[in-house]
Amino acid sequence: MEHIVIIGNGISGVTAARHIRKHSDKRITIISAETDHFFSRTALMYIYMGHMKYEHTKPYEDTFWKKNRIELKRGYVSKIASNKKQLLFSDGATMSYDKLVLAVGSTPNKFGWPGQDSIGVQGLYSFQDLQQLEETAPNNKVCKRAVVVGGGLIGIELAEMLSSRNIPVTFLVRESSFWNGVLPKGESEMINRHILKHHIDLRLSSNLKAINTTSDGKVSSVIIEETGEEINCDFVGLTAGVRPNIDFLRESELNLGRGIKVNRFLETNIPDVYAIGDCAEQMESQANRKPIEAVWYTGRMMGEVLAQTICGTKTAYRPGNWFNSAKFFDIEYQTYGQVSSERNRAAHEVHFHWKHRDDTKCITIAINQQSGEFLGINTFGIRMRHELMDRWLIEKRSAEYVLNHLSEANFDPEFYHRFEKDILKAYCTQFQKVSP
Numbered sequence: 001m002e003h004i005v006i007i008g009n010g011i012s013g014v015t016a017a018r019h020i021r022k023h024s025d026k027r028i029t030i031i032s033a034e035t036d037h038f039f040s041r042t043a044l045m046y047i048y049m050g051h052m053k054y055e056h057t058k059p060y061e062d063t064f065w066k067k068n069r070i071e072l073k074r075g076y077v078s079k080i081a082s083n084k085k086q087l088l089f090s091d092g093a094t095m096s097y098d099k100l101v102l103a104v105g106s107t108p109n110k111f112g113w114p115g116q117d118s119i120g121v122q123g124l125y126s127f128q129d130l131q132q133l134e135e136t137a138p139n140n141k142v143c144k145r146a147v148v149v150g151g152g153l154i155g156i157e158l159a160e161m162l163s164s165r166n167i168p169v170t171f172l173v174r175e176s177s178f179w180n181g182v183l184p185k186g187e188s189e190m191i192n193r194h195i196l197k198h199h200i201d202l203r204l205s206s207n208l209k210a211i212n213t214t215s216d217g218k219v220s221s222v223i224i225e226e227t228g229e230e231i232n233c234d235f236v237g238l239t240a241g242v243r244p245n246i247d248f249l250r251e252s253e254l255n256l257g258r259g260i261k262v263n264r265f266l267e268t269n270i271p272d273v274y275a276i277g278d279c280a281e282q283m284e285s286q287a288n289r290k291p292i293e294a295v296w297y298t299g300r301m302m303g304e305v306l307a308q309t310i311c312g313t314k315t316a317y318r319p320g321n322w323f324n325s326a327k328f329f330d331i332e333y334q335t336y337g338q339v340s341s342e343r344n345r346a347a348h349e350v351h352f353h354w355k356h357r358d359d360t361k362c363i364t365i366a367i368n369q370q371s372g373e374f375l376g377i378n379t380f381g382i383r384m385r386h387e388l389m390d391r392w393l394i395e396k397r398s399a400e401y402v403l404n405h406l407s408e409a410n411f412d413p414e415f416y417h418r419f420e421k422d423i424l425k426a427y428c429t430q431f432q433k434v435s436p
Contacts (some may be wrong), residue, residue: 012277015101015303115211150240337376
C-alpha cells in the first residue's frame with residue numbers, strides 16, 4: 001500500500017490528509033513536533049484571553065484520526081534522505097515514504113538583535129509560544145510592562161492579548177503609520193487612532209536596537225534605535241513577520257529560495273516530494289499574488305488541490321482573487337482583490353475612500369482609472385459577502401456597478417445600521433458623478 005507521509009499538522013497538512021482519505025485507501029501518516037492533534041492556530045489568542053480552552057480549538061474529536069485511518073506521529077524530522085525515500089528523526093528513528101508532503105509552516109523572523117534569544121523574548125506562532133507566554137506574562141504582577149516589536153497582524157493580536165490581562169504594552173512599529181505597506185493611508189491612520197484608544201503605547205517610526213538582560217539571562221529592557229530611549233520591560237514579543245520553516249532542509253537536495261520552490265502542481269524538484277502552505281514558494285505565481293502567502297485559506301486550498309494530484313487527478317493550484325480577513329481589536333477587516341497602499345499603487349489605480357464619523361468603520365474601493373473597472377475593496381467594521389465580491393471581480397464589474405449594488409453584498413446581521421446611501425453619495429461627490 002502506498003504510504004503518504006505529511007510533515008506538519010497545520011491546516012495545509014491536515015486538509016491534504018483528509019482529502020487523500022476521501023479519494024483513496026492509501027496509508028497516511030501525519031508527523032508533528034508541536035502537538036498531538038490538529039488545532040486552529042488562529043485561535044491561540046483566544047485561549048490566552050480566556051475566551052476558549054485548548055480543547056475547544058480542535059476541530060475534530062481525538063478519535064477522528066483512528067476512525068479515518070490517519071496515523072499520527074509526534075516527532076521532529078531532522079533530515080530527509082530523498083534518495084532512499086526516508087526520514088530521519090532527531091531521536092535517531094527513521095520512517096520510509098512513497099510520497100512526501102512538506103507542510104512545515106513558518107517561524108518568526110529574527111534580525112540579529114542583541115539579546116533576541118533571551119528569556120522572556122519570543123514570537124507568537126506555535127502552541128509552545130502560547131505556553132511560554134503564559135509563564136512569562138501570566139499577569140501584570142509578574143510582567144509589569146511588555147514591548148511588542150513589529151507592526152503587522154500578529155503584532156496587534158499580541159498587543160491585544162497582553163492588554164486583556166492589564167499588562168501595559170509598548171508597540172514598536174518601524175513604519176510611519178501602522179501596516180502602511182499594506183493599507184492605504186486613511187485606513188492605516190484610523191487603525192493608529194484605534195490602537196491608541198485601547199491604551200497601547202504606540203511608537204511609530206521606531207526600530208528596536210537591542211534587548212538588555214539581567215545577569216540570569218532574563219529580558220530587562222529594550223533600546224529604541226532612533227532615540228536611544230530605554231524602556232524597562234519583562235517581556236518582548238518579536239512579531240516582525242514570519243519566514244518559511246526550512247532551516248532543517250538546507251542540506252537536502254530541495255530547490256530552496258525564501259521557501260521550498262514548487263511549480264503550479266505544488267511539486268518540488270525532487271520526484272514524489274511536494275510542498276504546501278506557507279513554506280511553499282510559487283515559481284509561477286498568479287498576477288497580484290505573492291510567491292509565499294501565510295494565509296489560512298490558501299493553505300487549505302493547497303491541501304485540497306494536492307490531494308487530487310496524489311490520488312491520480314493532476315490538478316494545478318489556482319488561488320483566484322486575493323482575500324483576507326482579520327481583527328484590529330474590535331474592528332473587523334476584510335479585503336477582496338487588489339487594494340494597494342500608497343507606496344505600492346500603480347499609476348492606473350485610484351481609490352474611493354469613505355469613513356464613518358465614529359472612526360471605526362470605513363471602506364476603500366480600488367478603481368482602474370482608465371476603464372472604471374472594480375479592482376478590489378477593503379472594509380473595516382462592515383462585513384461583505386465573499387461569494388458576491390469574488391464574482392464581481394471575476395466578471396470585471398465597474399466600480400459604479402459595485403457601489404450601486406453594495407447593499408446586496410452586505411453581510412451584517414439584521415438590525416445593524418446600514419451605510420450604502422452615505423457611501424454612494426460620497427462616491428458621487430468625490431468623482432463628480434450624478435447621484436442615481
